[in-house]
Amino acid sequence: MLLGRVVGQVALLSTTLSAALAAPSGFPSTGNGLWYTSQGTADTEFWSEEWLPVGNGYLAAMLMGGSATEVTQLNIESLWSGGPFQNSSYNGGNKRPDEAAQMAADLAGIRQSIFDSSDGTIGSTESLATTPTNYGSYAGAGYLFSTLDLAGDVTDFFRWLDLDAAVHRTSWTQANSSFFRETFCSHPIQACLQHVNTTDGSTLPATTFAYSLNPESGMPIPAVSCFDNSTLQVTGTAGSPGMMFELLARVDATGQGASVVCTPSGTNATITVTAATAATITWVGGTDYDMDAGDAAHNFSFKGPDPHDALVSLIGPATAQDGGYDAVVQAHINDYANFMNTFQLDLGQTPDLTTPTDQLKSAYQTDVGSPYLEWLTFNLGRYLLAGSGRGTLPANLQGKWGKDSSNPWGADYHANINLQMNYWFAELTGMDVAGPLFNYIEKTWVPRGEYTAQVLYNTSEGFVVHDELNTFGHTGMKTGGSSYADYTGANAWMMLHVWDHYSFASGDNEWFRTQGYPLLKSTALFHLNNLFPDLRFNDSTLIVNPCNSPEQSTITMGCSHAQQLLWMLFNAIEKGFNASGDTDTDFLNRVISVRDQMDKGIHIGSWGQLQEWKVDLDSPTDTHRHLSHLIGLYPGYSVFNYNATHQASPTANYTNDEVIAAVTTSLIHRGDGTGPDADSGWEKVWRAACWAQLKNSTMFYHELTYALERNFGGNLFSLYNPGSPDIFQIDANFGFAAALLNGLVSTPDVASWDDELTIYLLPLSPVPWESGSFTNAHVRLGLAFEVSWTDHGQSLKTATLTAGANTPAGQRVRVMHGGQVLRQLEVQPRMKVALV
Known part of the structure; x- marks a missing residue:
């Protein structure tokens, strides 16, 4: 879809670009950045592989990298369609209270059917599921156009993303003048800025700033007006009805006689700048979403105040700082450097300052590799987490970069690998981004998830969620496929992150007592009530029933993934109990007792594989994208650090070597991450991390380089399926960084403080x-x-x-x-x- 008439004209401009002999002036000498000699394609189908990102956690933007006209696609972190904003009766995809008795009966029947079936499986758990009405999607917030009144050929064009400074820059020559534009999103002031000037200080041609009247696809047309003579005010909704959002965009200009005028025109408005040597537009944005209103006391409304007053309080200081624009950009660079520079990586790379990034990527080959491009992709992963993880909400399936009213998979929170992968490297590199993740779990998963536990699972303790989650506490089981919906392990998997945060910080007891441990305990309480005696094997163990191994179609019992996760969860409870301040020793003893009785999810099958299910159902030709039964290899430890002292089974007492051999067999047979079910980047980098854990350098590097060659675009965004259009899914950007780092330093946990x-x-x-x-x-x-x-x-x-x-x-x-x-x-x- 072309971005309307204005960009259509830009796309038709004649651009004669000089041969790129070197990176642009001002590009980091370290090579830590992405650079290009042509603008991104105006057709937004190429948004995912050519445009470049900026963000501060609260706001994000994608830049086409234009010359006379720059197109900036805008995001506000909490802007979602659907939910209670669309339908006040929205209940998180849950069953009604009057259905609880029927659900208890259905669940008991499902459980018994699995025990009684000839192969320990059943076809579906759809009777437990609910149609995900009003689930919604992360949504884009429109487009900003910054246009200079220029005509003629463009020469000496460069656009680049400086990863040392977290600033997007463009430079070019046109109409006998040289121009420079830079864009960034500042975390300290929660605002984004775009600045344009001539390099010799001469007067800019007339400059206009406008919000696109072609809104994000599927979004209601917003109202654009002049808040004052230099500020655009954009107000709209993410649906009809829907969540309300507002943007304030203020323009400042320098130069003797410079003029800034906002002119309304019907439902739109334009700001014009004349006689200026430089112009800066600063924007802030917000919604009426409030995570603190996502509980029963607020009727799960998630409804907060109109964001206008808060935005006015932000835009004023952001545009009136001592030192002006130079001070703001320097404060941003300093903040970013302080946040990122606690960790440094060098792969012995030689920066290539003569080849644009898209050409480097195009030439990149599996197994051959390039230390420079791999280092750059690692750094981009950290940049993206800094730009999407430092807000109020955690990084979603696209970080904070999404367009239109609906994004692939809603750009939601898939919690059976994807959300987890987003944060795999955060603790290792000292990035302080986990707070929003844990707040999100506490305030959107727990309140509604306690209800789900009661109504769907007949459990009065703890909370539960399933695989796909939005910002409105969608904790019920979705219809449409038990392979992904019938998954109660999401909370347990996320508790590995809670424990890791405490384990890596080692000593943040106040956080652990007030948030970390209560989340662990509530999760454990649910699962303590959902482990049952194994009536199929009758081996005196406790198992999860029903379960599925994400995202396999088999619905069965004793899935290795679930059993391994719960064993690691219960270990964390015991290890953290003394620091928690909890005096409930009955709970601790209950955890230890159940942990000792439960099946540990470690079984070696008929062809030497680590079984994915307690029933030996594995096929040696199954190349499924998920490695769910290997969660104890990476990112967990129950497989890698298998210890018969803790994990011996009533029917088998393996050695660690035997378990690792079975894991290796399973990983080999799982393939390279290009199976009939998917061709994604995240499955390849997960395999790379696993091979690193097994200390296999050849397979590690093969998978890492295969992912980078096949599943990353010219802008180094990870792409779900190579093809057209390409789907941006950020997990592999983060997973690539984690896998690479796991080849350099590995720190698998242990079951007990007594273990070395x-x-x-x-x-x-x-x-x-x-x-x-x-x-x-x-x-x-x-x-x-x-x-x-x-x-x-x-x-x-x-x-x-x-x-x-x-x-x-x-x-x-x-x-x-x-x-x-x-x-x-x-x-x-x-x-x-x-x-x-």
Whole structure:
């Protein structure tokens, strides 16, 4: 879809670009950025693979990277269609209270049918599901046009995304003048800015700023007016009816005699700037969504106040700071650097400052690779998490970048791999982004999820959700396919993140007591009530019934994924109990008792595989995209650190070597992430992370490079299925960074404080990168590592361990490299140890 008449004209401009012999002036000398010699295609079908992102968590934007006309597609983090804003009777996709008795009977019947069936499976659990009416989608907030009154050929054009500064820039020559435009979203002031000027300080041609009258596809046409003589006011809704949103966009101009005038015209308005040497438009945005109103006390309305007053209070300071625009951009750069520079990575890359990024990507080959492009993709992943994870809501399926009234899969929160993958590397790299994630779980999952537990599962304790979640607490089971809907493990999987946050921070007891542990406990309470004696194998174990292994079609009992998850959840309860302040020892004893009785989800099958289900149903030709039964390999630990002392089965007592051999067999047979069911980037990078955990350098690098070649666009966005149009799905951007890092430092958890924690430095031998280093990689117990290497990681130049102030004294730690023990020690707070 072309963006209307204005962009259509831009797309037809003659652009004669000079040959690109070097990156643009001002591009980071480190090479830490993406650069191009042509603007992005105006057709928004190419938005996902050519446009470039900026964001601060609260707001986000995608830039076409135009010359005379720049097109900026806008996002507000909480703007969603559907939910109670569309239908006041929306109930999160749940059954009615008067259906609870029938659901209890249906669930009991399903459970018994599974036990009684010839192969331990049934066809469906659809009787438990509800049509997801008014589920909604993350929605775009429109388009901003910034237009200079220019004509003629464009030369010396460059656009680039500076990943050191978190700023998008464009430069070009036209009509005998050189122009420069930069755009960024500032976290400190919760605003985005776009600034344009001539490079020699001469007067700009007449400049206009307008909001698109061609709204996001499917969105009601908003009202655009002049809030004052220099400010556009945009008000609209995400549906009819729907959530209300507002944008305020204020223009400032410099230069003697500069004029800024807002002119209304019907339901639209335009700001015109004349006689200026520079012009800046600053915008803020918000909705009437309020996460704090998502509980029974507020009738699950999620309805907050009109955002107008809050936006006025933001736009004023954002446009009236001492030092003007230069001060604002410098404050933004400083804030971003302080947030990101706690961790540094070097893969021995040589920056290529002569080849545009899209050409580098086009030339990239599986297995051959490029340390520079891999380093750049890693850095982009961190940039995207900083730009989408620092707001009020967590990063969604597209981070915070989405267009139109409906995005693929709603750009929602898929919680059977995708949401989890978004945050895999956050703790390791010290990125403080987990708060919004845990607030979201506490305020949208728990209140409605407690109701779901009662009505759907006949459970009066704890909360439950299913796979697909919106911002309105959609906790019920969706109709349309038990393979993804019949999934009660989402809360348990997310509790691995809760525990990791405490484990890596090691000592944030106040957060753990007030938020982390209550989430763990509520999750555990639900699952304690939903483990049942195994009446099929009659082996005295407790199992989940029904369950499915995401997103397999088989509905059965004792799914390995679920059993492994719950075992790790119960371990976290025991390990965290003393720090929690909880005095409910009856609960702790109940957890320990159930954990000891439960099936641990570790069974070796008929062809040497780790079974995906307790019933041996695995096919050696199943190349399904999910690796659900290997969750204990990565990101969990129940498989990798299998220990018969904790996990022995009544029917089998394996060694760790036997379990790892079975895992390896399963991973081989699962294929390379290009099966008949999907061809996504996230399945490939998950495989890469698993191969890194198994210390297989060849397969790790094959999967990592295969994902980058096949599933990433010219703008290095991860794309779900190669083809046209390409679907942007951000999880592989984040998963790529996590998988790469797992090849450099691996810190799998252990079941008990009594178990020695092993940290693997450069577990791959050899690593794909000849030399390199990382600084301040955070691991469990509040430990951090600084490491440098040569000879593909087989030689460590430096390796230093530093303990935090709250590192627990006396915990046993073993540091490994190349299959050898570097050091065994009992850690102490603030200790610093040179390991080589």
